[in-house]
Amino acid sequence: MLKILQNLDRRWIFLTMFVAVSVPLIMGTTFPETPSDQVLAVFDAVDNLPDGSNIVMALDYDPASAGELQPMASAFTRHCALKKHNIYFMTLWPQGINMIQGSIDILNDEYPETYKGKYGTKYVNLGFRAGNEGVIKLVVEDLKKSYTTDIHGTNLDNIPLTKNLKNIQQVDLLANVSAGYPGSQEWVLYGSSPFDIPTVVGCTGVQAPIMLPYIPDQLTGILAAIKGAAEYEQAIINHYPDLAENPKAKEGLIRMGPQLVAHVLLISLIVLGNVIYFMERRQGTA
Amino acid sequence: MKQSTIIWTLLMVFGGLGLISVQLFRGKGEVYVREVPVEAKSSSKTSPEQTYRWSTYQEVSAKEKDDPGISFSFSRTLGLWVAAFCTLAIFSFLYGDNPLYKFTEAVFVGVSAAYAMVVGFWTEIVTNLYAKLLPELARMSFFPDMESDVHSDLLYLIPLVLSVLLLWRLAPKGNWIARWPLAFFIGATAGIRLISYLETDFIGQLQSTVMPFIVFSADGSMLWFKSLKNTVVIVGVTSCMVYFFFSVEHEGIVKYISRLGIWFLMVTFGASFAYTVMGRIALLSGRLDFLFNEWLGI
Amino acid sequence: MKRTVPLLISAVTGFVLIGTAFIPMFEEWGNDAMAWFNLLAAFAFILGGGNLLKMQLQKISAQQAGWGYAAVTLIAFFVTLFVGLAKVGVHPNAKFPEYSWSGNYLEEGGAFWWFFEYIFTPLSATMFALLAFYISSAAFRAFRAKNTEATILLIIAVIVLLGRTYASEWLTGGFPNEPIFGEGGITYSDFKLDHLSQIIMDDFTTPGMRAIKIGIALGVASTSLKVLLGVDRSYLGSDQEA
Numbered sequence: 033m034l035k036i037l038q039n040l041d042r043r044w045i046f047l048t049m050f051v052a053v054s055v056p057l058i059m060g061t062t063f064p065e066t067p068s069d070q071v072l073a074v075f076d077a078v079d080n081l082p083d084g085s086n087i088v089m090a091l092d093y094d095p096a097s098a099g100e101l102q103p104m105a106s107a108f109t110r111h112c113a114l115k116k117h118n119i120y121f122m123t124l125w126p127q128g129i130n131m132i133q134g135s136i137d138i139l140n141d142e143y144p145e146t147y148k149g150k151y152g153t154k155y156v157n158l159g160f161r162a163g164n165e166g167v168i169k170l171v172v173e174d175l176k177k178s179y180t181t182d183i184h185g186t187n188l189d190n191i192p193l194t195k196n197l198k199n200i201q202q203v204d205l206l207a208n209v210s211a212g213y214p215g216s217q218e219w220v221l222y223g224s225s226p227f228d229i230p231t232v233v234g235c236t237g238v239q240a241p242i243m244l245p246y247i248p249d250q251l252t253g254i255l256a257a258i259k260g261a262a263e264y265e266q267a268i269i270n271h272y273p274d275l276a277e278n279p280k281a282k283e284g285l286i287r288m289g290p291q292l293v294a295h296v297l298l299i300s301l302i303v304l305g306n307v308i309y310f311m312e313r314r315q316g317t318a
Numbered sequence: 319m320k321q322s323t324i325i326w327t328l329l330m331v332f333g334g335l336g337l338i339s340v341q342l343f344r345g346k347g348e349v350y351v352r353e354v355p356v357e358a359k360s361s362s363k364t365s366p367e368q369t370y371r372w373s374t375y376q377e378v379s380a381k382e383k384d385d386p387g388i389s390f391s392f393s394r395t396l397g398l399w400v401a402a403f404c405t406l407a408i409f410s411f412l413y414g415d416n417p418l419y420k421f422t423e424a425v426f427v428g429v430s431a432a433y434a435m436v437v438g439f440w441t442e443i444v445t446n447l448y449a450k451l452l453p454e455l456a457r458m459s460f461f462p463d464m465e466s467d468v469h470s471d472l473l474y475l476i477p478l479v480l481s482v483l484l485l486w487r488l489a490p491k492g493n494w495i496a497r498w499p500l501a502f503f504i505g506a507t508a509g510i511r512l513i514s515y516l517e518t519d520f521i522g523q524l525q526s527t528v529m530p531f532i533v534f535s536a537d538g539s540m541l542w543f544k545s546l547k548n549t550v551v552i553v554g555v556t557s558c559m560v561y562f563f564f565s566v567e568h569e570g571i572v573k574y575i576s577r578l579g580i581w582f583l584m585v586t587f588g589a590s591f592a593y594t595v596m597g598r599i600a601l602l603s604g605r606l607d608f609l610f611n612e613w614l615g616i
Numbered sequence: 617m618k619r620t621v622p623l624l625i626s627a628v629t630g631f632v633l634i635g636t637a638f639i640p641m642f643e644e645w646g647n648d649a650m651a652w653f654n655l656l657a658a659f660a661f662i663l664g665g666g667n668l669l670k671m672q673l674q675k676i677s678a679q680q681a682g683w684g685y686a687a688v689t690l691i692a693f694f695v696t697l698f699v700g701l702a703k704v705g706v707h708p709n710a711k712f713p714e715y716s717w718s719g720n721y722l723e724e725g726g727a728f729w730w731f732f733e734y735i736f737t738p739l740s741a742t743m744f745a746l747l748a749f750y751i752s753s754a755a756f757r758a759f760r761a762k763n764t765e766a767t768i769l770l771i772i773a774v775i776v777l778l779g780r781t782y783a784s785e786w787l788t789g790g791f792p793n794e795p796i797f798g799e800g801g802i803t804y805s806d807f808k809l810d811h812l813s814q815i816i817m818d819d820f821t822t823p824g825m826r827a828i829k830i831g832i833a834l835g836v837a838s839t840s841l842k843v844l845l846g847v848d849r850s851y852l853g854s855d856q857e858a
Contacts, residue, residue, distance in 0.1 A: 042756075043412065045749070045753045045756055049602075050749075053599065053603050057603055057610060063782035063785075094740060095736065095738075095741045096601070096743065099741065126661075129722055130722065162438050162442040162654055162658035162660075163650070163654025163655075163657040164657065165510060165514075166657060169510060169646075169647075170651065177647050185463060185709060186709075187465065190463060220518060221515065221518045222514055226514065237593035237597030238593065238594050238597050245822050245826040256817075258596060258597070258599075258600040259596065287600055287603050291603070292781040294602075294603075295783065298595055299778065301756040302759045305759060305760065360713060370713035370714070393725075396734075397730055398734070400738075401735070401737065402738070408742035412746065412749055420682070421688060426735075426736070427689045427693075428689040428693035429736050430736060431664060432693045432697040433731070433736055435665040436721065437661075437722075438658035439661075460718060461718070462709075463711070484659050484660070497618065500622070502626065502656065503656055503657075504843055505628070505630040505633075506633060506649055506650070509629060509630035509840070510650075511836050512634055512836070515836040519830065520834060523826050523833070526826070550819045551823045552823075555827050558828070559831070562831050581764075582820060584765045584768040585772050585820040586821045588771070589773070589817055589821040590821070591769070592772070592774075592776035593776070595751055596777075598745075601748060602748035605741050
């Protein structure tokens with residue numbers, strides 16, 4: 033038995049992981065979530081603002097991280113839409129432009145009475161600019177030095193939402209969804225911390241521990257990994273129960289099914305690996 | 319039977335079942351669109367008014383395929399199948415390196431490099447360089463919305479020159495000149511980072527750690543949990559800092575404090591590992607969701 | 617020219633940007649410098665593409681092993697570049713229909729959009745999805761409780777992994793909210809896995825990460841100063857360059 037386990041082809045582990053994620057995904061298993069204090073801080077930051085407040089939504093991620101971050105970006109968008117906030121979309125990632133389009137589709141398809149045909153007055157898509165933290169430095173001090181036009185080439189001076197916007201210190205909240213560099217940490221370093229811009233972030237699991245020390249002095253709240261997304265979705269559903277009927281608003285909650293099985297599998301693999309290790313040690317082969 | 323043969327057979331069976339189910343669930347693996355006619359009137363006030371017409375297409379769910387105005391989209395259906403092929407080809411690397419994987423990997427490298435170039439060109443170079451240096455031409459070509467009283471900003475000749483020097487790096491001779499723009503880049507990065515890191519990550523983090531060891535409530539009673547929490551954080555930060563301080567020998571009391579610091583760091587790394595696992599699994603479920611839901615329609 | 621000028625450029629740029637934090641007059645200069653910085657970052661994308669081109673062409677001309685794949689890379693590169701720069705399948709901006717180049721290069725339905733949506737997206741997302749498989753294999757083979765430190769790491773990882781899913785409810789959901797000893801002290805429910813993992817994140821991971829951050833901040837500050845003062849010149853490369 034020990035010999036079999038020692039020489040186990042890793043492809044068997046791959047196959048087990050594939051099954052562990054696939055089965056709950058196909059079955060659509062979901063579990064109830066209780067929003068944590070951190071998630072509630074994010075929820076309150078968006079919800080306690082008066083309706084129609086100005087929010088910058090910086091979606092700094094690409095398709096590679098969409099599996100983890102798309103539910104967060106969608107939840108932020110839906111929550112802002114429910115509060116009828118004015119949204120400024122932007123991204124520091126070249127691939128983020130298409131991620132923004134996903135959020136704009138939500139505004140137009142699910143909240144047409146507030147957003148459809150109201151480009152420029154209820155939301156604006158500033159698109160991408162190269163320069164990483166260089167872009168942040170400019171948008172927090174002199175937006176139009178970096179963004180002279182929106183994504184469609186329209187002059188920002190001719191768009192009602194951006195006409196009188198000198199920099200993003202004037203907005204009520206910065207919501208950032210980030211997959212790494214440039215992202216949440218840079219927004220804190222060059223934006224929210226030196227200029228006291230209220231900021232909430234949604235980030236990947238890899239980034240979550242890095243962002244924790246910024247709470248609560250430099251960051252209002254954080255959605256950490258897919259669990260954070262699921263809890264945020266639950267918090268929104270708790271306050272706006274109509275949303276429970278929209279299956280797309282439960283993307284993160286649905287992903288927690290595969291998450292559970294895969295975590296249990298991983299723990300089993302760690303335990304099994306250690307059992308082999310201690311057996312080898314007893315036999316004197318390790 | 320050899321282990322590899324079993325795995326291969328299983329994969330083929332799964333793949334075959336997947337394709338059969340596409341056929342069984344008709345309408346899955348197909349993309350439908352709604353035609354949205356656009357009618358645009360010429361913006362020019364001087365030339366005679368002219369109307370331009372074209373259609374854009376909006377993706378709809380397969381459930382709406384029989385509704386009026388909905389049609390089958392060949393290009394998007396082809397795209398969906400190409401996407402599924404790309405996904406499976408990359409997954410095939412799990413079995414072992416193979417030509418299919420290498421092919422898609424080569425495509426990926428080419429497409430990503432070109433994608434970044436195109437986006438950089440349209441968003442930054444055209445908007446913030448071309449339009450600043452040649453506003454009249456920019457208005458006539460890409461930005462008709464630009465104010466007519468905007469004049470050339472000759473200061474932008476400096477980044478233009480620096481950029482040309484940067485691209486000189488590709489030249490076989492004289493590529494040392496690329497050090498100039500590189501020096502600008504490095505200097506700017508150092509300049510902005512020095513202040514921001516000191517302000518946010520040094521002073522800011524120290525400030526957040528300066529907390530009372532013992533916390534009392536308004537009525538004067540001691541808050542045990544809050545006090546314990548503060549103490550753990552202060553001790554944690556201090557012990558980890560001691561561990562990072564290599565200017566003194568880690569002996570005697572310093573050895574024990576730094577050892578405590580290592581334990582705190584191990585807790586940090588353990589939690590980071592768990593969160594990383596969580597992230598990776600979320601990415602996999604996102605991809606499998608595409609295969610099962612969008613492509614196979616299970 | 618080869619070394620003095622770059623050192624001067626980096627020092628002036630860096631100190632002007634540092635000055636923006638203290639001298640209001642420098643603010644405008646700093647913003648100009650950042651605008652140029654962003655433009656150079658965009659040109660860096662072109663430099664990256666050019667480098668890729670050079671390398672792949674060298675591979676093909678030398679007929680190195682796998683040169684066929686280099687050709688595939690080049691074809692994919694040029695096709696994507698062409699459809700993106702030529703705005704293939706893109707309509708003009710509806711406000712200015714007579715300007716045929718005024719449309720959004722990433723318009724839904726356009727060729728460049730198609731490449732992104734159906735080739736780039738699945739390829740990059742699947743590349744990263746592979747990591748889930750490799751992390752599971754690594755956990756099985758390498759995650760061993762060899763000493764105290766490794767055991768702490770392992771136990772914490774297991775608690776957080778369980779505590780962040782519904783498993784915590786199944787395993788420890790039944791813990792009563794009653795004090796273990798005395799009134800107002802620690803309760804059994806404080807040991808629920810989700811609560812424990814929260815404590816680990818807030819009270820143990822945060823100080824660990826905070827110390828790392830303080831260390832990095834000092835490192836960044838000293839490295840930056842070394843670069844600006846010309847002590848660290850490694851970014852200039854060697855004098856042997858053509």
